[in-house]
Amino acid sequence: MWIRDVRPWGGDLSDVRLEGEVVAEVRPATGGTGSATAEVGERHTDDLQGRGRLLLxxxxxxxxxxxxxxxxLPFRPHTGGTGVWELMLNDRAHWRTAEVGIVERVERTLGLMVGRGTTRVRSFAQVDVDAGLERLEAVLAARETHRERAEVQVIAFPQAGLLREEGSAQVLEDALRAGADVVGGIDPCSLDRDPVRHLDIVFGLAERYGVPVDVHLHEPGELGRFSADLILERTVALGMQGNVLISHGYGLWDGTEPQTRDLVERLAEADVATATVAPGGRQTLPLELLAGKGVRVGLGEDGQRDYWSPYGNADMLDRTWQLAFTHGFRRDELVEHCLAVATRGGATIMDRSLGRLDGVGDRPGVAVGDRADLVLLAGETPTAAVMDRSPDRTVLHRGRVVAEGLELV
Structure with missing residues (x-):
């Protein structure tokens, strides 16, 4: 299939040929009307018309x-308390009584995400002594429903910790046996109050089942940096470089400049990634420094108008705007870097064979040999597209069109 008249990352008008699941050729466009040259081949009705849109x-x-x-679902006023434990208990009290079943809710939201341009997803699924594997099974079912539209990795996530409720560690292991792809952890100091034991369980399961690790880290300041030190130590000791991610990490970046530079260097050396949900305030990341050192950084939406928060709308382009806005970025290069983080940056976390972003000016993902997970997006420039967030989008997964104009195909 040819994608006609598109602008890769806002560059020159091009025609892009797909072979199966990959980009096979990128060449100057042959014009919006008339037939292509004999070398390019005849135009066909099944060619995808880019109409001058961006290709990302x-x-x-x-x-x-x-x-x-x-x-x-109908909007509900926020009823959660403060802190991870109080918010978890509020969610636990309500998630079963939603207006429709959990499988239907998850399938619908994943479909909305695909329609808006997301074809790679790393989702948490809470596993604890209350939910058992019910929430995990719902996410696995949604993955199966949308298996031709998106690649989904599922994280077994001990939202309630591993040590506060008897049997939590066993449920986490059961989730890995049931098909979870990643083992999660959370606030080993402030929630479980025993970081060594907590991380020993998480990394022990990762080693036993050969899966990556993703640790939620909301801990502030020195406490957060202490937990990060323990995570880095275990990553290197177990040879898990490229397979560990610290989510949030709010407190990691409020220290001195030497502390920040030292931590970035160690993250890069151990190939430990980080993911943000662009919360703003003092919780921003040193994105330029992280990119310059080659640290893998991804973006996510966190909750989707749930019992934790009223935010989230299944649109990663909207969250890209939020990432740029909360960091105070105005230069095109930095706004476009947010797009690179939201697209290729996250892809390198899910597939570590993909090279890390090489600084804030790196714009990979639409070249020959890249997998054809693509979005055609209306916009004068990539920065303009982030600002305008047009619904005029065409989404491809593994070389097939899966959504058009925010609707699934």
Whole structure:
């Protein structure tokens, strides 16, 4: 299939040929009317017409809690308390009583995400002594429903910790046996109050089942940096470089400049990634420094209008705008870097064979040999597309059109 008259990353008008699941050729466009040259081959009715739109890698949401979504349901006022434990208890009290079943909720939200341009997803699924594997099974079912439209990795996530409720560690292991792709952890100091034991369980399961690790880290300041030190130590000791991610990491970046530079260097050396949900305030990341050192950084939407928060709308382009806005970016290069983080950056977390972003000016993902997970997006420039967030989008997964104009095909 040819994609006609598109502008890769806002560059020159081009024709792009797909062979199966990959980009096979990119060449100057042969014109919006008339037939192509004999070398290019005849135009066919099944050619995809770009209409001068941008061609970008499809989005990768690498931090989303699909199992708690309420998108599409009646709006409920926020009832959660403060702190992780109080918010978890509020979610636990309500998630079973939603207006429709959890499988339907998750499938619908994942479909909305694909329609808006996301074809790679890393979703958490809460596993604890209350939910058992019910929430995990819902996410696995949604993955199966949309298996031709998106690649989904599922994280077994101990939202309630591993040490506060008897049997939590066993449920986490059961989730890995049931098909989870990644083992999660959370606030080993502030929630479980025993970081060594918590991380020993998480990394022990990762080693036993050969899966990556993703640790939620909301801990502040020195406490957060202490937990990060323990995570880095285990990553290197177990040879898990490229297979560990620290989510959020709010408190990692409020230290001195030497502390920040030292931590970035160690993350890069151990190939430990990080994912943000662009919360703003003092919780921003040193994105330029992280990119310059080659640290893998991904973006996610977190909850989707759930019992934790009223935010989230299944649109990673909207969250890209939020990432740029909360960091105060105005230069085109930096706004476009946010797009690179939201697309290829997340993809490199899900597939470590993909090279890390090489600085804030790197624009990969639409070249010959790249997998054809793509989005055609209306916009004068990539920065303009982030600002305008047009619904005029065409989404491809593995070389097939899966959504058009925000609707699934």
């Amino acid at each position: 890698p499809a989005f990768a949401d690498v931090h989303v809690h699909l199992d708690s979504t309420r998108l599409g």
